[in-house]
Amino acid sequence: MxxxxxxxxxxxxxxxxxxxxxxxxxxxxxxxxxxxxxxxxxxxxxxxxxxxxxxxxAPEGTRASDEPGFEVKVEHAGPQKTAIARAAHADLEPGQTVALSAGSTTYRLAELVAQDAALRPFTVVTNGLRIADVLHRAVAPGDLEVVLTGGVRTPSDALVGRVADASLALLRVDRAFLGVHGLDESGLTTPNLAEAATDRALMGCAAATTVLADHTKWGTVGLAKIADLEEVDLVVMDDEAPAAARRLLTDRLQTVVVGDDPAAPPAGAPGTLPPHVGDDA
Missing domain, CATH: 1.10.10.10 (Winged helix-like DNA-binding domain superfamily/Winged helix DNA-binding domain)
Known part of the structure; x- marks a missing residue:
């Protein structure tokens, strides 16, 4: 093991x-x-x-409203998050506009986007400060455009609140990639009330929504609900997720399971993440 x-x-x-x-x-x-x-x-x-x-x-004071910082989250389940990000990256196409929510798995996807000159022109909308930073620092950024929402900063380096929500209401993107704090049969959750609202706004501006969730997210429940499972078009998860969770997700929406070896080719690439999976799910 x-x-x-x-x-x-x-x-x-x-x-x-x-x-x-x-x-x-x-x-x-x-x-x-x-x-x-x-x-x-x-x-x-x-x-x-x-x-x-x-x-x-359990850590003292652990509650559904407790929110881990970015540095804690980005190091946890690293190989699995990388595999999930690689699978998502394999289906991106030049000329697309995508939204990336603040999060450690979406951050890994942003790193891949920053390194991929073949994707450009490409536009990323994000409420994640770390994501915006890694894209801004891309070598020879060329036609890589980054739109950063305003808002109030959370412990996980997300920008949330009325300013962020209003910015997203004015935009339309091809697909939103959403990281979550928790995922179970009742839907997606986060510890932060304002972040839940901003995540909903991010989903609202997208033609389709993909959730990127490693196996540690299953069964974790945050204070604030983001959305029901049925509001999501696709979940990309790693193969260490419990079998019962994988069955439930597969029954209720389209699900892609990837291996946890970051050196392996992305599962099912390309074509793993169809552009409008809501029509087929």
Missing amino acids: LATQRQELILATVRAHGAARVSDLVDDLGVSDMTIRRDIAELARAGLVRRVHGGAV
């Missing part, structure tokens, strides 16, 4: 029960005490658990 797989199982145990004992994890996962302690230390550095004597517990 890979370290990332062990860590996700440890995190799932902590989320489900509030705590996990090293001794129990050793028995369940069949690895050494030291290996489990290293995994817990890695999760603690990412702010996902708190180390205690004999195991790990």
Whole structure:
């Protein structure tokens, strides 16, 4: 079992029960005490658990309204996020206008866009400060246009609120790529009320919406609902998502599952993400 797989199982145990004992994890996962302690230390550095004597517990004050910062999110499930971003990038075409919500997986997609001169001319609308920055710093940007909404900055470096929402209401894009804090059978959620409204505005300006969600997002629930699953055209996720989650998503909307090897070719490319999948879903 890979370290990332062990860590996700440890995190799932902590989320489900509030705590996990090293001794129990050793028995369940069949690895050494030291290996489990290293995994817990890695999760603690990412702010996902708190180390205690004999195991790990949920971080103090963890609530549906708690919002992790960008630096925490971008390092977590990195290979899976890269694979998801590669699959999305494989279907982009020159001349398109897309919207990227603020987020760690959409940030990885923005990095690929910034490096791909063959895509240009290309336009990106975003409420993500980190996304706008990586696109702005692209070498020889050429015909790469970036439209950054205004708004109030959140802990995750998103611009949200009435100014952002009003900006998006004036725009129309071919497709929105949306990162989410949580995803389950009831829909998409985020800890931030204002960010939920801005994400809805971003979906509203797009002809189609694709959600980019790694497996750690499944079962996580934030305070504010963004949208129902039926309002999404496509979900791109990695193959470590629970089988039950994959079945549910496949039954209710179009779903693409990609591998977690960032060096592998994007799954199903090109043509994985049809331009108007809402007609076929």
